[in-house]
Amino acid sequence: NAGVTQTPKFQVLKTGQSMTLQCAQDMNHNSMYWYRQDPGMGLRLIYYSASEGTTDKGEVPNGYNVSRLNKREFSLRLESAAPSQTSVYFCASSEPTGRHGYTFGSGTRLTVV
Amino acid sequence: GDSVTQMEGPVTLSEEAFLTINCTYTATGYPSLFWYVQYPGEGLQLLLKATKADDKGSNKGFEATYRKETTSFHLEKGSVQVSDSAVYFCALSDRWSGGGSNYKLTFGKGTLLTVNP
Numbered sequence: 237n238a239g240v241t242q243t244p245k246f247q248v249l250k251t252g253q254s255m256t257l258q259c260a261q262d263m264n265h266n267s268m269y270w271y272r273q274d275p276g277m278g279l280r281l282i283y284y285s286a287s288e289g290t291t292d293k294g295e296v297p298n299g300y301n302v303s304r305l306n307k308r309e310f311s312l313r314l315e316s317a318a319p320s321q322t323s324v325y326f327c328a329s330s331e332p333t334g335r336h337g338y339t340f341g342s343g344t345r346l347t348v349v
Numbered sequence: 350g351d352s353v354t355q356m357e358g359p360v361t362l363s364e365e366a367f368l369t370i371n372c373t374y375t376a377t378g379y380p381s382l383f384w385y386v387q388y389p390g391e392g393l394q395l396l397l398k399a400t401k402a403d404d405k406g407s408n409k410g411f412e413a414t415y416r417k418e419t420t421s422f423h424l425e426k427g428s429v430q431v432s433d434s435a436v437y438f439c440a441l442s443d444r445w446s447g448g449g450s451n452y453k454l455t456f457g458k459g460t461l462l463t464v465n466p
Binding site: 267269276277278279280281284294326328330332333334335336337338339340341342343 | 383400
């Protein structure tokens with residue numbers, strides 16, 4: 237089925253460890269996004285990529301890096317995980333204006349201890 | 350900057366009751382408006398959308414009308430079911446102020462709906 241695939245679904249890290257969250261879409265969308273979801277905060281944009289080869293910071297980029305590997309794939313890296321990064325992370329994709337909505341992955345639940 | 354304000358939950362209703370979840374927005378441009386639904390343990394699914402003033406989005410018995418004069422996009426359903434229990438997010442898509450011609454989606458904080466049999 238067409239959509240956005242995220243891996244892993246669950247992860248537990250120790251403070252200071254690093255990891256990369258993977259995201260791939262087969263919607264042929266140019267734009268891709270990483271959001272985090274925290275209780276009572278809604279979803280907040282971490283980074284986005286308007287097209288292959290470009291990335292830009294969102295509202296809460298500190299502590300994260302991203303790579304737009306090709307049109308399909310957009311990864312999020314935590315270089316040195318902190319407990320404040322415990323969250324559910326969602327990847328999404330859309331056509332450039334987003335006027336027809338975003339397609340979301342099923343999320344990665346990350347716990348940093 | 351852009352913002353979305355939706356009624357705080359949780360909202361608890363009996364089956365077949367009428368549902369309204371209020372949503373108002375602030376935007377600098379001419380945004381598209383959306384309602385997303387998140388079932389427990391799942392990602393967000395697009396429920397309905399409206400791309401210009403006076404448009405009505407509808408899906409699965411849910412409706413919302415884009416009201417530019419009141420900057421609102423309230424979600425309604427005439428008769429809710431237990432299976433409608435979920436978190437509902439209002440959102441808008443508008444130009445990203447820091448990114449030139451790029452667009453981003455701004456979310457409200459979500460409203461938890463529980464429907465009891």
